[in-house]
Amino acid sequence: MQPTIQQTMKIEVASMTEPISVVVMQGDQTGQELLEEALRVLEPNVIGLDLQFLNFDLSLENRRATNNQVVHEAAEAMKRTGYGIKAATITPENKGDVGSPNAILRKAIDGKVIVRTGRRIPGVRPVAGTFAPISVIRMAVGDAYGAKEWREGSGIDEIAYRTETIDRKTCRAVAEYTFRHARKMKAKVFGGPKFTVSPVYEGMLKEEMDEASKRYPDVRYEPQLIDATYALLLNNSGEALVIPALNRDGDCLSDMVLQLFGTIAGSESILMGFDEEFQPKVVMAEAPHGTAPSLYGKDIANPMAMILAAASVLTYIDDPKAVTASRAIYEATIETVREGTKTADIGGTAHTSEFTNEVISKVQTKLEVWNSLQGF
Incomplete structure (x- = not known):
């Protein structure tokens, strides 16, 4: 018996892939502007993937207005979806203010590890001839941060x-x-x-590493x-390295490693929470600046x-299209610099939006070419 039109429609609807939900945490000042640029790269007409953005306003003004409730809500949403992209935010210095949203997020999602990878950026002079990638795997909680302090x-x-x-x-998670x-x-x-x-x-930590x-x-x-x-x-220049570190050591070390490559602009910062098998369960990406x-x-x-932070989240999504899109964004970003479209901090004259436009164009071209070559 042939299915009715209604049955056919139900089959088609059931087979449609649900959009992938990604928590987007809005921020402050230039941090928010750069988040908006990164989200342009993740539009469906660019990467061919339908992402559903769940927006939470983590600006200083809204954190104060909600007494950090919005931060807790964003963390709960990430625990449900598994993915988050966060803009840079202001941490007020006054005691008794709302403090750092990052500290709340790390605790709420049980974040254990922060990963930052320094990599060679074409046209940017590294220090000491460094060119092989170096990743710092930093303990995300404990150690000097949140320590009890007092004076006598x-x-x-x-x-x-x-x-x-x-x-x-x-x-053990770090190791x-x-x-x-x-x-x-x-x-x-x-x-x-x-x-x-x-x-x-x-x-x-040494015991767990061994x-x-x-x-x-x-x-x-x-x-x-x-x-x-x-x-x-x-003195190292030719070997790719992965360096485990305690929280404070990793904080200092990752800043130095990124500067070895001439700029902190060429790296994303990834916070991870794990399941019992130490597989990534929640992934939150942001810029390190x-x-x-x-x-x-x-x-x-x-x-x-x-932009690289946005691309990094895609690598953890269990969808071949997401992984392919991530590769396209990484390649397009590096190629954009290599071909001369650079902002002032790395020796160019391009505006922020101009740089992003070039990345988008390259991503679209790559994906179109790769799709056309399938089967060859």
């Missing part, structure tokens, strides 16, 4: 104290993801904590103390990092 005594005899903590589950990432990059796991001075505290190396015997492993890691990075108030409203800021 007075005058010249006053003493400041701080109680820091790390936990084994987070150390496990470090080796998985190194295997994917065909890189060497390099560096580590200062376990000789702190065998109990920092030694916990155990992970046994689970991944095919991945090269060269542990170094954190101070030696800094020094040896200045701040809100750049001096550039606000001038259409001259570099959108590279924010």
Whole structure:
């Protein structure tokens, strides 16, 4: 029996792919402007993928108005969808204000790892001849951040104290993801904590790194103390590296690594929460830079990092079209710089919107060509 028109319509509707939901966290000043540029690259007519954006206003004004409730709502939405893109936001300095939204988001989604990868940008001179990619796998919670602090005594005899903590589950997440990432990059796991001075505290991460190396015997492993890691990075130029780090060490180290490549504009920052098997469960991407108030409203800021952040989220979506679109965006962004369309911070004259327009054009061309060559 042939299906009726109504039955046919139901079959077609049921087979349609639901749009992929991505949480978009709006920000402040230039951070918001660059987010809008990145979202232009993710339009369906550019990447051929229907994304549903769930918008949350994380501007300082709205965080104050909602007493950070909007931040908690954004985190809950990310836990449901698994994906988030965040603009740079202002963190007020006054005690008792709304504080950092990033701290709330990390805790709410149980974020364990922050990944930042320095890579060579054509036409941008690196430091010490660095050209092979370097990823820093940073502990996202604990350590010096959120530590209990107090002072005792007075005058010249006053003493400041701080109680820091790390936990084994987070150390294991850092170690496990470090080796998985190194295997994917065909890189060497390099560096580590200062376990000789702190065998109990920092030694916990070293223990997990050593155990992970046994689970991944095919991945090269060269542990170094954190101070030696800094020094040896200045002499390394030809090997791809993945560096595990405690929270504060990783914060400092990732800033230095990105500058080794001449600019922080060529990298995305990815926060990850994991399931029990340490597979990514929630992925939130953003640019590693701040809100750049001096550039606000001038259409001259570099959108590279924010565009790459948007592309990075696509790599974790279980859809071949998303992975292909991500590759197209990465390639198009780097090629745009290589062919001379550059913003002022990396030696060019292009406006923000002009750079994005060129990236969009290249992405559309790539996807059209790749689609036409399927089967060859």
